[in-house]
Amino acid sequence: MRIALFATCLADAMFPRAAQATVVLLERLGHEVVFPSGQTCCGQMHVNTGYQREALPVVEHHVDVFETALRPRAQGGDGVEAVVAPSGSCVGSVRHQHAVVARRMAEQGRADTGLAARAEAVAAKTYELSELLVDVLGVTDVGARYPHRVTYHPTCHSLRMLRVDDKPLRLLRAVHGLDLVELPDAEQCCGFGGTFSVKNADTSTAMLADKIRAVQTTRSEVVTAGDSSCLMHIGGGLSRLRVGTKTVHLAEILAGEGWEAAL
Structure with a gap:
């Protein structure tokens, strides 16, 4: 399959390993990965803070870039069949916010009336990594080896917006050498x-403290999740405690130990 990578601005600016590992993983599975160079932010941070008018050009640009990627090559596109992102929150924004913003702005005369339908068409082909692997590619054992004790934190957007359910866990259970430990109260938000x-710093800190206590009970070497933003928050708390537990994105684990050598 020919797949477009939506790297996300967080991966581009701070956590490139998640995007790089996604490419290594998919190519190892025999798929071709295309990187549409015009991509930028999905606009989630604008929408979540109430700046829908400011989000509109960002949403429109995202639709333009990935609509072109999904267009057949004979029609000037990249000929991809799907778009993947190593981020539940960004895919959640594409699926659940883009068309809403487009419709509201169209009602105010600020957006083309056809933008919402175009956004929905792009969203229908956009997947979070575990969704793409399990639902689209039909894979649970990706052939990875990662001999470490690991616990999994289901991020709020992947769990509640995308409803990925146990797909990440099914993928992790099939990783050779990995000792998967259940995280107590896993569905509780990390506070990011x-x-x-x-x-809401005080509330966020209290929520993070609860999450870190749960992580510590697992005695895991690694905490993994499908969103770099949540891992950044959890990792910051763990680093301040100097407990030795590190955070690793799901894509890196599925790419397997030593995946960097394939870059």
């Missing part, structure tokens, strides 16, 4: 929530 952690 983008600007929530800034505007």
